[in-house]
Amino acid sequence: MYRLMMIDDEYAIHLSMRKLVERSGLQVEITGEAEDGAEALQMLEDSRPDLIVTDICMPEMDGLEFIRRVRETHAHMQFIILSGHDNFEFARQAMRYGVSDFLLKPIDPEQFHTTLKRACKELDNRKASFSRQTEWTLAQQRYKTRLAELLWSVEEQDALELTDEMVTHFETMGPIGVSLSQYAPMLMQELLSALEERGLVLGMTIGEHPWSQDDRAACRRQMTEKIQEMLELIKGSRNLGAHHNIVKAKRYIEENYAMEDLSLQEVADSLGMSVTYLSRTFKNETNMNFVKYLVQIRMEKARELLAEPELSAQETAYRVGFSDYVHFSKTFKKYHGLTPSEYRKQCKAMNGGK
Numbered sequence: 179m180y181r182l183m184m185i186d187d188e189y190a191i192h193l194s195m196r197k198l199v200e201r202s203g204l205q206v207e208i209t210g211e212a213e214d215g216a217e218a219l220q221m222l223e224d225s226r227p228d229l230i231v232t233d234i235c236m237p238e239m240d241g242l243e244f245i246r247r248v249r250e251t252h253a254h255m256q257f258i259i260l261s262g263h264d265n266f267e268f269a270r271q272a273m274r275y276g277v278s279d280f281l282l283k284p285i286d287p288e289q290f291h292t293t294l295k296r297a298c299k300e301l302d303n304r305k306a307s308f309s310r311q312t313e314w315t316l317a318q319q320r321y322k323t324r325l326a327e328l329l330w331s332v333e334e335q336d337a338l339e340l341t342d343e344m345v346t347h348f349e350t351m352g353p354i355g356v357s358l359s360q361y362a363p364m365l366m367q368e369l370l371s372a373l374e375e376r377g378l379v380l381g382m383t384i385g386e387h388p389w390s391q392d393d394r395a396a397c398r399r400q401m402t403e404k405i406q407e408m409l410e411l412i413k414g415s416r417n418l419g420a421h422h423n424i425v426k427a428k429r430y431i432e433e434n435y436a437m438e439d440l441s442l443q444e445v446a447d448s449l450g451m452s453v454t455y456l457s458r459t460f461k462n463e464t465n466m467n468f469v470k471y472l473v474q475i476r477m478e479k480a481r482e483l484l485a486e487p488e489l490s491a492q493e494t495a496y497r498v499g500f501s502d503y504v505h506f507s508k509t510f511k512k513y514h515g516l517t518p519s520e521y522r523k524q525c526k527a528m529n530g531g532k
Contacts, residue, residue, distance in 0.1 A: 476499055
């Protein structure tokens with residue numbers, strides 16, 4: 179349902195538009211009516227319209243000045259202008275402010291309906307575009323975080339596969355008007371920045387060679403080459419012996435997180451290392467200590483298990499290494515922002531109540 183505000187100093191126009199809107203059959207409701215621009219500005223935040231139908235010639239503040247003022251804070255608001263005169267200059271200025279349509283009084287019902295329908299279609303398209311952009315942005319953030327982690331961990335095959343997956347996602351869901359040759363160097367630079375935040379400066383230049391403009395396959399190959407170059411630089415910048423030990427330690431934790439009494443000492447013993455050395459290198463490699471990493475693994479697994487309706491929250495707690503459900507619930511809420519029961523309700527709602 180879209181919200182509409184009407185601005186006109188003639189009562190008959192308000193009455194006419196209200197009837198036309200109500201009879202239109204469109205998903206539009208009138209949430210505000212004003213006699214001039216000054217009054218409308220005061221009502222704007224309460225009315226929160228998606229679409230404004232406004233007269234041009236009004237006392238206090240005319241329609242064009244009102245639109246100019248609104249544009250300062252609501253750049254994407256849609257407007258339809260009414261005028262009692264077929265004035266080209268008004269129309270020209272209105273278009274400059276991004277007005278959707280310019281209608282003459284008296285209002286022609288059929289033309290008004292067509293204009294309103296078109297405005298709703300534009301709002302639908304904008305909403306769909308915003309939804310897609312939001313979905314794309316969130317997905318890309320997850321992808322980049324994961325790829326930076328794979329690079330940091332020097333998991334070469336997984337990093338290359340994820341890079342290819344990201345390109346496919348870009349080609350199917352990426353922002354309109356952005357080419358792969360534009361996206362690729364931006365992604366590479368963001369990965370370098372993510373690694374720099376971890377203290378790893380590779381001294382690698384992304385834009386020294388032009389990226390293939392029209393050849394997607396060539397651009398994919400360039401991305402693969404850059405990722406491989408990053409991996410080689412990372413390998414050469416650190417003690418890989420220590421790194422591989424941490425990879426083994428992480429694997430041991432991920433395989434045994436359900437053990438309630440899993441300790442750093444046990445992990446160190448399994449690798450034949452001292453607790454002190456493992457503690458220090460684990461922190462250097464992962465940017466977190468053993469306890470924090472173990473909680474992260476347990477909480478992520480708990481989130482997956484709670485999405486399964488046949489498994490109780492108490493059983494979930496037990497499966498991720500907690501014998502005390504209260505402690506599990508508090509830890510889960512601290513980590514995810516919701517209690518286990520709240521998260522389960524959210525999953526159920528997202529699945530249509532099933």
